Amino acid sequence: NAGVTQTPKFRILKIGQSMTLQCAQDMNHNYMYWYRQDPGMGLKLIYYSVGAGITDKGEVPNGYNVSRSTTEYFPLRLELAAPSQTSVYFCASSYDGQIHGYEQFFGPGTRLTVL
Amino acid sequence: AQKVTQAQTEISVVEKEDVTLDCVYETRDTTYYLFWYKQPPSGELVFLIRRNSFDEQNEISGRYSWNFQKSTSSFNFTITASQVVDSAVYFCALRAVIQGAQKLVFGQGTRLTINP
Numbered sequence: 001n002a003g004v005t006q007t008p009k010f011r012i013l014k015i016g017q018s019m020t021l022q023c024a025q026d027m028n029h030n031y032m033y034w035y036r037q038d039p040g041m042g043l044k045l046i047y048y049s050v051g052a053g054i055t056d057k058g059e060v061p062n063g064y065n066v067s068r069s070t071t072e073y074f075p076l077r078l079e080l081a082a083p084s085q086t087s088v089y090f091c092a093s094s095y096d097g098q099i100h101g102y103e104q105f106f107g108p109g110t111r112l113t114v115l
Numbered sequence: 116a117q118k119v120t121q122a123q124t125e126i127s128v129v130e131k132e133d134v135t136l137d138c139v140y141e142t143r144d145t146t147y148y149l150f151w152y153k154q155p156p157s158g159e160l161v162f163l164i165r166r167n168s169f170d171e172q173n174e175i176s177g178r179y180s181w182n183f184q185k186s187t188s189s190f191n192f193t194i195t196a197s198q199v200v201d202s203a204v205y206f207c208a209l210r211a212v213i214q215g216a217q218k219l220v221f222g223q224g225t226r227l228t229i230n231p
Contacts, residue, residue: 031217042206042223050216058218090160096217102148102210104219106160 002026006091006107013081013114021076021110023091031094032074033104034058034066036087043090049074050096081114088112117142117211121222128197129230136192136225138207144168148210149190150219151181155203163205166190197229 007022030051035043045058049068065077088111092104118141128134151163166183174181178195194201204226208219
């Protein structure tokens with residue numbers, strides 16, 4: 001199993017540009033999440049999905065969009081990038097079931113800089 | 116409210132010292148799950164341990180041990196004989212069902228530096 005994979009690893013954007021951060025998991029997890037981590041800070045939830053076709057906002061959704069057409073993929077779209085979106089973005093996935101323990105498995109992260 | 120507090124922002128010790136990272140949680144659930152994650156300088160998030168609320172046994176894994184105390188709502192993490200490779204940011208987290216969906220509520224993290 002590759003686990004949770006994210007691409008790209010690094011990206012520099014100019015203000016106003018758009019991009020899509022890719023996330024995939026091969027563990028058949030129903031839940032997927034997007035977090036951002038600003039320098040020296042903790043994790044903030046951007047969006048999450050409880051299954052294919054179902055997404056919802058987290059704490060800091062403004063400036064982002066997501067889609068979940070399949071169980072495996074959960075891309076994060078940045079429209080009109082702003083310097084405030086400079087951060088490290090983590091994708092995560094988990095099962096919703098006591099037997100599986102509920103822990104979230106994280107991807108390696110995408111480091112995004114907006115100049 | 117569902118909340119996790121890691122009051123220690125930064126800890127610095129000399130190698131081979133023992134160090135304890137504190138985690139205090141708040142939850143209204145009678146059944147809940149707690150986690151610790153490690154974030155080394157390379158940046159990835161590594162799952163360390165899961166503990167559920169109906170199992171108060173302490174856990175030991177090599178130099179790592181976890182002390183779960185429901186009476187004080189704490190889930191503290193101790194590293195014995197610390198090593199430089201233990202330097203990382205450590206996050207404590209609580210599983211919560213918020214607006215019908217399961218999420219992890221993270222503490223702000225404790226940055227641990229082990230000096231040679």
